[in-house]
Amino acid sequence: MTEVKSQLDYAKRDAVIEKVAARLGVRALRGKRFAELTSLRVGGAIDWVIEPVTEEQAAAVVYEFEQAGIAWRALGSGSNVLADDAEHHYVVVSTKELKGEARFEGERVSVSAGYSLPRLCIDAWRQGLSGIEGLGGIPGTVGGALWMNAGAYEHEIGTVTETVRVAREGRVADIPGSSVEWNYRHTSFREGELLLGVTLRLQTDEPERIKARMDEAKSRRMATQPHGSRSAGCFFKNLPGSPVGTGKMIDEMGMKGTRRGGALVSPVHANFIVTEGEGARAADALALAEEIRERVRRERGIELEYEVELWSAQEPEEGSEE
Ligand SMILES: Cc1cc2nc3c(=O)[nH]c(=O)nc-3n(C[C@H](O)[C@H](O)[C@H](O)COP(=O)(O)OP(=O)(O)OC[C@H]3O[C@@H](n4cnc5c(N)ncnc54)[C@H](O)[C@@H]3O)c2cc1C
Numbered sequence: 166m167t168e169v170k171s172q173l174d175y176a177k178r179d180a181v182i183e184k185v186a187a188r189l190g191v192r193a194l195r196g197k198r199f200a201e202l203t204s205l206r207v208g209g210a211i212d213w214v215i216e217p218v219t220e221e222q223a224a225a226v227v228y229e230f231e232q233a234g235i236a237w238r239a240l241g242s243g244s245n246v247l248a249d250d251a252e253h254h255y256v257v258v259s260t261k262e263l264k265g266e267a268r269f270e271g272e273r274v275s276v277s278a279g280y281s282l283p284r285l286c287i288d289a290w291r292q293g294l295s296g297i298e299g300l301g302g303i304p305g306t307v308g309g310a311l312w313m314n315a316g317a318y319e320h321e322i323g324t325v326t327e328t329v330r331v332a333r334e335g336r337v338a339d340i341p342g343s344s345v346e347w348n349y350r351h352t353s354f355r356e357g358e359l360l361l362g363v364t365l366r367l368q369t370d371e372p373e374r375i376k377a378r379m380d381e382a383k384s385r386r387m388a389t390q391p392h393g394s395r396s397a398g399c400f401f402k403n404l405p406g407s408p409v410g411t412g413k414m415i416d417e418m419g420m421k422g423t424r425r426g427g428a429l430v431s432p433v434h435a436n437f438i439v440t441e442g443e444g445a446r447a448a449d450a451l452a453l454a455e456e457i458r459e460r461v462r463r464e465r466g467i468e469l470e471y472e473v474e475l476w477s478a479q480e481p482e483e484g485s486e487e
Pocket residue numbers: 204238239240241242243244245246260278302303304305306307308309310311312313314315316317350358359360361396397398399474
């Protein structure tokens with residue numbers, strides 16, 4: 166059963182968070198909302214947002230929280246998260262400032278988790294390194310991409326990952342990429358694991374050829390997906406082995422343009438739910454998503470799986486990430 170904390174419990178927890186943040190020199194912010202931190206621009210208030218700037222600091226801060234039984238969750242650019250409208254009583258460990266510089270050495274590049282994936286794809290192209298040019302249009306951090314094995318246009322980040330740096334007992338630990346299970350928009354990383362950085366192993370190629378492939382991926386994306394909209398990319402996963410994409414299936418059911426409050430099925434790509442206006446709420450997007458799932462279940466006998474992560478204010482339980 167979820168424990169309901171009293172004001173006194175929260176005051177004690179807040180005092181610990183302030184102390185830990187001050188000792189480690191990490192910025193700790195109050196008064197933030199998921200509506201400011203996610204690309205769907207909806208979602209409720211967050212008790213605390215912590216912004217480490219180095220991998221060592223990030224590893225130390227989550228260890229201290231775990232020792233003190235303080236619940237936390239990692240957030241990158243928030244481009245794959247739908248957080249509900251309630252008050253989220255946990256700490257968001259934001260990797261937005263955990264960026265640093267991309268370090269190239271031969272065919273390898275090492276970056277921290279908060280580094281922008283589109284930025285990294287440009288850096289790699291300029292260095293004449295191929296292997297991630299299909300990922301240039303994915304608007305998230307490298308950490309978020311690793312977490313769910315982001316992919317597009319024949320490239321997936323897991324394929325080129327040599328080493329991942331993770332937080333273990335307050336320190337930065339290396340794990341080989343080959344020990345991670347990289348599946349379709351899912352990996353074996355466990356809830357409660359903070360990814361700090363990565364070393365990718367790419368392949369040398371002519372920069373012009375890499376750039377041509379990047380441009381090709383970009384124009385395919387521009388032709389088929391809404392741009393400049395508030396979305397989280399594809400809302401549902403494609404069905405394994407099915408030649409028909411989930412977007413096409415939703416389109417065939419005539420759902421493009423369907424609206425619930427401030428959320429609508431994109432008229433450009435039916436697997437994108439977009440939000441509009443100041444009054445849009447997470448509940449609108451969720452109601453619309455559930456309506457799509459219900460119709461697909463009823464009319465096609467298929468259970469759609471969310472690709473977007475749904476974050477409930479009821480989770481995580483005290484002392485764990487989930
Ligand atoms: C317009 C648009 C197009 C998109 N196209 C694609 C596409 O083609 N292919 C694709 O795969 N995705 C796509 N996405 C989805 C999204 O951009 C990717 O999933 C991206 O990799 C998420 O990164 P993020 O930093 O925003 O992660 P977030 O949304 O911040 O987080 C996603 C998950 O990763 C976890 N996480 C993030 N960082 C860390 C960390 N350092 N340690 C531990 N856990 C972490 C979070 O806890 C959360 O569970 C698209 C999204 C948009 C808005």
